[in-house]
Amino acid sequence: MKKRTFLSLIAGSVSGFILAFTALYARDLSAGILIEQYFFLFPYDWLYLLIGMAVLIGIILSRSFLTQAKRDLERSGEIPEFLEKLTGKALISASLSSCGATIWLIIALAQLFTFDEPFFWLLVNVTLSLFMLLLSQWLLRQCINLFNLVYPERKFQFDMSSQEYFEKLDEAEKYIAYHSAFQAFKSMDMMLLLSLGILVVYAIFVQFALFPMLLLSALWILQKGIYFRETMKFYRAE
């Protein structure tokens, strides 16, 4: 059996199991596990624990890559290829942990404004997420300082717009940026449609959620609209 066929079979089985499991237990689980039964200090605390762990792992990884890269830079005095890779890894980890911490803060704030009890723990949650966000931002800044040491010819300045930075890149780097952006566009196009599909399944088995569906639809149309507007600029006759 071909590897691709085998993987498709596995993916189909897993999807079928998830769908059947959701169909059977979704209503009980959504009301039970998430809110009423299984939490330690306040509703959804397990979710914050997962996000917090992911952010913490990102911060630890980024810090370790950063320390290693700085040590190697001091030792070798030049920029070997592995140092570029370490800088990239440190930047990626710091950016992802910063994203995670931002998501954590936003959800925690929304919950603080929605739930009355237990106020103390909800406030602790918001404070913790804010602290992690500041920590990841500080780390991101450190990574950018290292990036500027590794790539002095295209220094990133904090007051610089992304367009100004883009102009500093050479032709192959611009090509990489275009290619990556197009891949991100294609993936997001698929992901948004898939998310709408998941919301339909959610509506069938759990609860009809109009606002998330409208929001995702608006984002989908907006993304396509921006893409078409940008491509049309290059297809004008004159």
Add this chain to the structure above:
Amino acid sequence: MELFNRVKELRARYNMTQTDLAKAIGVSRQTISLIERGDYAPSVVLALKMAEVFHEPVEAIFSLKKDSGKERTT
């Protein structure tokens, strides 16, 4: 048609690192790496700059080879 290049070979002949060549033509080391791997086809300007560094005509560095199978776009 596939684009082949002799950048790596010529760089070795001139005993240059990717960083040296990158500095000589004013691009990043990654750009040289991408060109050598055939993942990026350089612009005419960049190809001419390379030709100047290696004292070779552009067509001696870059050439198109007929691909028997699928066509490559870069």
